[in-house]
Amino acid sequence: MKILLIYPLIREFMAPSMPPLGLAYIATSLKGAGHEIKVVDLNGDRENGLSYLTKLLSNESFGMIGVSSIITQYKRVKELGKLIKSVVPHTPLVLGGSGPTSIPELYLKNCNADIVCMGEGEEAVKEIADYIQNKMPLELCKGIIFKKQDGSYVNTGKRSQIKDINTIKFPAWEMFYTIKVYLENYLFKHGRKKGISVLSTRGCPGECNYCMCNFGRMLRMRTAENIFSEIETLVRKYDIEHVHFIDDTFITTVKRIREISDFFKNEFRSLTWSANVRVNFVKPDVLKIMAGSNCVSLAYGIESGSPTVLDYMKKGFTAEQASNAIKWTREAGISMTIYFMIGMPCETEETVRETIDFCKRNLVGGEFFFATPIPGTELYNYAIANKIISDEDTYMEHIGEVRDFLVNLTKMSDEDLFTIKENAELEIKEHLKRHNVTVTPSIRKSPRETAATLPEF
Helix, strand or coil, rough: EEEEEEEEECCCCCCCCCCCHHHHHHHHHHHHHHCEEEECCCCCCCHHHHHHHHHHHHCCCCCCCEEECCCHHHHHHHHHHHHHHCCCCEEEEEEEEEHHHHHHHHHHHHCCCCCCCCCCCCCHHHHHHHHHHHHCCHHHCCCCEEECCCCCCCECCCCCCCCHHHCCCCCHHHCCCCHHHHHHHHCCCCCCCCEECCCEECCCCCCCCCCCCCCCCCEEEECCHHHHHHHHCCCCCCCCCCCEECCCCCCCCCCHHHHHHHHHHHHCCEEEEEEEEHHHHHHHHHHHHHCCCCEEEEEEEEEEHHHHHHHHHHCCCCCHHHHHHHHHHHHHHHEEEEEEEEEECCHHHHHHHHHHHHHHHHHEEEEEEECCCCCCCHHHHHHCCCCCCCCHHHHHHCCCCCCCCCCCCCEEEEEEHHHHHHHHHHHHHHHCCCCCCCCCCCCCCCCHHHHHHHCCC
């Protein structure tokens, strides 16, 4: 069957810098099942992508169309659904990715979708394609929610996760004519010419109440051999110079880290690499092993220096553990990107002061993201229950970068929250400057200007 896969526009304020890894895995899976695949990447091809898509829809016949997206692309998915159905109203439209997974009924209702694939899609999408091609009842396909002809929805129940993720074929980047754009503009390439994302685990044992955790809480790991077979392919095909492990939880066991580090040190000496890690999983010996294999940067989601806020978030670590991780990472000679947010429901001037003091003590920080409720999380349920969000469709249309203001979850007024945030950032930056630490400002909108234009949610 001929299948069209589409990736919507995202982060229009910057060059395309994060390749659509999920869709590349789906493309591999469908191609391996014998289907003919075409990919339109509207984010990577911003100049001609839309006209190319319109031409394909008008001139070619597809048995199924798939769109993969995250939460912040909701508005674009709505626009795409409207466009697709205006040209090919009878072609099944399947949505997948962390966005549709988090709130599938809303996507079915508002995005002209016929089917939403929930959770991990590599196996499910093959079944969906087979069921559509052979006109079999979708009720038998696990892990989806679909719209019947009478407008009612059928949820076929949760699908079992893929237990051995080493069996999943590598992402089909060769099917993306835009891949060169992503490699050269890659967000985490750390000064190298070309970088790319690699996913070495799926799942996260953490229980953070603001995180959706698309792959679930059970941690599944690829072997070092499997990971480096993929990296070898990336180096050979695309001359990759930097690899960023985009896992929720990269550090698992010392044995695994040693195996991965040995591969970098012995087989890929010219490559540098980085990863997302949890502060309570790092130890000095592990960091030294990583540093010795060209690990140049680690990203920590510390989020707050306040014990009250950390407990509320269910972060699973203490401020002291976070301080130790920062100290040990510096001692290992590895740079860090550390994320902080402000505006949890329990946030007060006192908790912000604790975070300011934490940042000054550890010489980190300088910018805060706003706490933003994401569907599929406890924080989102809190916002719904407390009527902070009533119109989910309008809210979803406005979800953008978490550095920009969307809703106020605290008991403070908007103006007080903005002022406290600005003063905190200024105090931290001035302190860091006195210690010769530079904070690179991010692209973000004025919260006051944003708040003035936001509709009621």
